[in-house]
Amino acid sequence: MNFIAVLNGREAEIGITKRRPSLALRIGDRSIEVEECAAEDGAFEIVVDGKRHRGWRYQSGTELFLRLGNRSFVLDVLDRHAGAGGAGGAGNELRAEMPGTVVDIACSPGATVTAGQALLTIESMKMQMVVAAPFDAIVETIHVAPNASFERKALLVSLKPV
C-alpha cells in the first residue's frame, strides 16, 4: 500500500521496499532507510539514513502538520481512493484560501481581464485582500455577491483563459 502526500506543491508516493533487517522506503525515485522511535512529550524521533530528527506531528483532515528540523510544514495527504490529483484544483477557478466576506466586486461576467487585474476585494480576519486575475482571461462566472460570506475553499470566480 502506498502513501501519497504533497509538500510545497511537490507530490511524492511513498512505498515500502524492505521490511528487514530494517525498514526501507521508496520516496519518489529515492530509497531511504528509516527508523522511528517514540520520544517523550508527544514528540517522535525519526532516523533517516542514519541521521536523527526530532519532530511533532498533527493531522487534521487531509492536512498534516509536521515540525521537523526546527521548521514547521503542512503536507496534503492525498486520498488514495480519489486518485492522484495534486493540490490546488483547476487553475481556472479562483477559490478562497480562508473564510471571509466579499467587500467589493470589480469585474463582471463576460469581461476581459488582464493578469494582475483586481477582480474582487475580500475581507478575512479583519484584513482586506484583492483577488487578482492570475492570467489574461474572460470572467465566466462570479460565484459570490457583495457582502456575502464564504467558507474556505469556496469557489469565488471562474475564468476562461484567453
Add this chain to the structure above:
Amino acid sequence: MFTKVLVANRGEIACRIFRTLRQLGIGSVAVYHHDDRNAPHVSLADEAIELQGAVPSAAYLDRAQIVAACRRSGAEAIHPGYGFLSENADFSGFVAESGLVFIGPEAETIRLMGDKIGSRNFAASQGVPVAPSVIQHGDLAEFVAAAEAIGFPLLIKASAGGGGKGMKIARSAAELAENARLAQGEAERYFRDGRIYAERLIERPRHIEVQVLGDGTGTVLHLYERECSIQRRYQKIIEEAPAANLPTALRDEICAAAVKLASAARYKNAGTIEFVLAPDGAFYFLEMNTRLQVEHPVTEAILGLDLVAEQIGIAAGLGLSFAQADLVPNGHAIECRICAEEPEKDFRPATGRIGRLRIPGGEGIRFDGGIREGQAVTPAFDSMLAKLIAHAPTRDEAAERLAAAVDALVILGVPVNADYLGRILRHPAFLDGQLHTGFIAEHATALAAPALSAELEAALFAAAALGDKDFRRSIFAVPEPHASIGAWRN
C-alpha cells in the same frame, strides 16, 4: 484597593491581567462569548460571565452587557486590555457614570489623545514635532490637491485609525487619488469615521515609542523607549527595549518630549507615545495609545516591574509606586508576536485548530499566551496567538535566547509565523541593529523560507507516511518471518 476587577478582553492579554490580579490578591472576573467558552482566559479567572450575541467580536464590544456583568459580579473596576473597548472614550465615560472605575484614562483624555488629528494638533501646540500633513475637512478632491502640495511620497491614514488599518502609501498623483478613495472606504468600515489625512512619508523610518505612566495630577514618568520597527502590513511583529544603537542624547530628547506631552494632557494610566524617527535623527509624533500595549513586556523585563499592577494602583488612586530616578534599565529584552498567518503568502491570516502546543521556557524566557491544545483559531478575532519574550544582559544574547525559544515552540494545526520570526532574529542586519519599518520588504529574499534539503524532504515524507494508520498497518501486515523488522519499533 479594589477587591474584584473585571477584564473586558480575551486571549493572551486577559490571561496576563488575571495573573497580576492573582498576585495582588484581587478577585477576577472574565467575560466571554459562547465561542470562547473553553478558552484559557475563562478558566484563569475566579468567575466568568457569558456575553450574549451572535457575533463574537461584537460581544466583547457590548458596553451595556459588560457593565451589567461587572455590576452582577460585584467587581469595582474594569480593565479593558488592548483593542476592543480600551480606547473607547464613550465606554470610559459610561463606566464612570455607572459608578465603576475604568482602568484607563478619563473619556476626555481618550477623546483628545485617541484621535489622530486632535492629538497631532495638541502635540504641535505643546512644541512636540509633527510631520508635515494635511487633513481632510470635506471634499475628497480638495484633500487630494492639498496632499499633493506637500510632495510625494505620502502616507494616507484614517483619522480615527490604529493598527495600520486603512493606511496607504501614494508615490504619484494617480496613486494618491486612488488610495485616498480606498482609505476613506476602509476608514468608514473599520472606524465608522471616514475622515482621512495624509502626511509626508519618511523613508527608512524607525518606530520608536515611549512608555509613560501618569497619575492624573500632571505627574508623568517615562519608562524608557521601545523600538518596534520590524513590521509587516504596518503592524509590529518584533519589539524590543531599549532601542538598538540609539544615541543617549536622542533617547533623552524623545523621552522628554513624551513626558511633556503626557504631562500637558494630565495623563492618567499607562500610555504610549509613538514617534517616527528619521535617519537624520529628526523625530515626529505619530500617535498616542491610551492603553496597555501588546509589547509592554519588554519594558517590564528591563525595568523589573509590572505595568498592569501600576495601572491598577493608579486607577485605585494610590498613585505611582516609584519615582523616575528608581527606573534603571537592566539588559535588553526582545518580544516577537506569534501570529496565525503564512509569511510566504504575504502574511495572510490563517485559521485552523491548535492540535499540538509545546511552550518553551528557560532563563529569561517569558511566554504570554491565551491558547491551549484543541482550541479553534477562527477569523472572528485577531490573528495574534501569543508573545514570546526574551530578556538577557545584551541585545545579542536576547536575540539568541529568543531565536532558540522560537525554535523550541511547537504550534501545529494552524500555520504560524514562528519560523519566519526566527529567521529575522538571526538575520545579520537585525543583529547589527539596522532596523527600519521597511526591514521585512528590504530583506524579503533573505527572510524567505530556505530551500528544503533532499535529506529533510525525505525525512518529512517518511515521517508523514509513518504517521498514517493504513501505511503503518501495511508495514506489519505481512506474514512471519517477513514481519520481523529489526530495529523498527512502533
